[in-house]
Amino acid sequence: MGQLKTAATERRSHQDFFNIAVSVDCVIFSYQDKALKVLLIKSDLKEFEGLYSLLGDLVGPDEDLEAAPYRVLQERTGLHDVYLEQVHTFGNIARHPSGRVVTTAYFSLVNNKCSNFQITHDDVCWHPVSGLKKLAFDHKIILDTCLKQLRDAVMEHPIVFNLLPEKFSLRELQDLYEAILGIELDRRNFRKRLLVKDWLVDLNEMEEDVPHRPGKLYKLRPGLKKSGRVTMEMKQKLTV
Amino acid sequence: MGQLKTAATERRSHQDFFNIAVSVDCVIFSYQDKALKVLLIKSDLKEFEGLYSLLGDLVGPDEDLEAAPYRVLQERTGLHDVYLEQVHTFGNIARHPSGRVVTTAYFSLVNNKCSNFQITHDDVCWHPVSGLKKLAFDHKIILDTCLKQLRDAVMEHPIVFNLLPEKFSLRELQDLYEAILGIELDRRNFRKRLLVKDWLVDLNEMEEDVPHRPGKLYKLRPGLKKSGRVTMEMKQKLTV
C-alpha cells in the first residue's frame, strides 16, 4: 500500500481504517508417541464453548509482525529459539465474533522434550493432528493450510529436525516423516533419499536400550537446522 | 488469534490495538514484447520522490481481505476476472513512513491486450521486471518475493496462460516461460514437458503473418485456467 489518498479512502473517515485488529496465530507442531501433535488452548469465548483454538495474540503497536509469533511461542512454551514459517493471512470480515481481526498464520516446529519447554497455562495441551474435527474460529482451515505447507516443505528443506532430539536413528526419522505425511514409506528407499541429500552426519554411535538390533545414530549436519527456508525478507537482512 | 485477554493485551488500552492499518499490495504481472512487466505507480510521498511503488490500498472495514486485491485490480485496470494469489504479509514497524501499516502481498497475472483493460491513471505504467532497482517502501522485496513464488509455481500449475491470448504457439509459450524464469530452455524438451502435462489442446490452426514457417496454435484445455492453485480456504468454500 503506497497511495493513502485513493477515492475509496477519501470516502471514509480516517478512524474507520484503524478499526481492524491484526493478530498472529501459531500452529505449533511437535512429535510425541509417533504422532504429530499441535498445541491448542480451550477457547474462552462462549460462542466456541468446548472447542479448542490455536495460540495467538494481537500484534502490538510497536511490534514487528514477525516478532509477534516468537513472543507467543515464548510466552506459551518458554522456547525462544524456535523454527517459524509464515503461511497465510486470513481476513474474512466475520471470522472473529468479537470484531474485525485479520490474522497471519505461522507454523512452528518445537521439541517438547527440550529443557526450556514448559506450558504455562492449564487449558493448553497437545492434540494429535490426525482426527481433529472442529476448532474455534476458522482455525481448522488455518491448521489444514499449515499442515499442507509443512508437508510440501518437508522433503525439500531440512526442517523436521527441529522436532527431534539431537541424536536420532533413521527409523525414528522415518516414523516422523510418516507421521507428518500421513503415509507409509519404504525403509530402503527412504534411507537412500535422505542420505543422498547430505543432511545427516553419521555419529558412529548406536541406539541403546532398544528391544532389538540397535541402529546407527545420526545428527543433522551443522549449519542446516536454522536455515530451513530462506525468504526474500531474510535475504535482504543478510545483505544489508 | 482467539484469546483477546492475554497479559500483553491487558497492559495496553483497547485503542492501541486498532492503530494498525491493513493494506494489500498487488504485484500485477503482464507479458509484453517478450518481457515480463509489472504495473507500477509513481509514488506521491515526498519520502519516495521519483520512485515507483506497487498498486495497493487499505482494506475497508467491511471488506474481506481477499476482496481488496480484486478491487484494486478492478479500479486500476478495469479487469475483474483476474488470477490472484496471496504471497506473504509484511509488517515491520517502520515499513511505511506515514504510520503503521501491515500489508498482504498478492501477485496477479493479467493480459493487457484484453478488451476490458485500461489504465485509469496517468502515473501508472508498465515496467520490465528485470532491471528494476529501487522501489518505494519495501516494495522491491515484495516484488522479489512474488516473482520467486511465481517462478516456483509456473511449472507445476497452469497459470501463465492468464498472460497470453487465447490462441498461442509453442514458441510464444516458451518465450513467456523464459521471460518468467530468466533462463533459456531447450525447444524440444520444453515441448515434451508441456505436452505430457496435458494442459494444451491442439487447435489444428496455424500462425499467420509470421516471416517464417508458421507453427501450430494451441489453447489451454478448458476448465484449467481458473483452477491454478487451490488453497485450503477455497476448498472449504467448495464443500460448504
Added chain:
DNA sequence: GCTGCAATGTGTGTTAAGTACATATTCCTG
C-alpha cells in the same frame, strides 16, 4: 520455379531420480 535460410516438428540416446523388491547382518530374547 528453384534453392537456401530459418524456424517448426519429431526422434534417440544418456543420465538422474524414484519405485519395487531381495538378501544379508546384527543384536536381543527365550
Added chain:
DNA sequence: CAGGAATATGTACTTAACACACATTGCAGC
C-alpha cells in the same frame, strides 16, 4: 544357542529430465 525382528545394503525396473540430431515446411531472393 537357535529364532525372531529389526537394521544395513543391494539390484532391477520405471519414470522423468537432459543433450543433441535430423527431417519438414514455408518464405525470400535469384
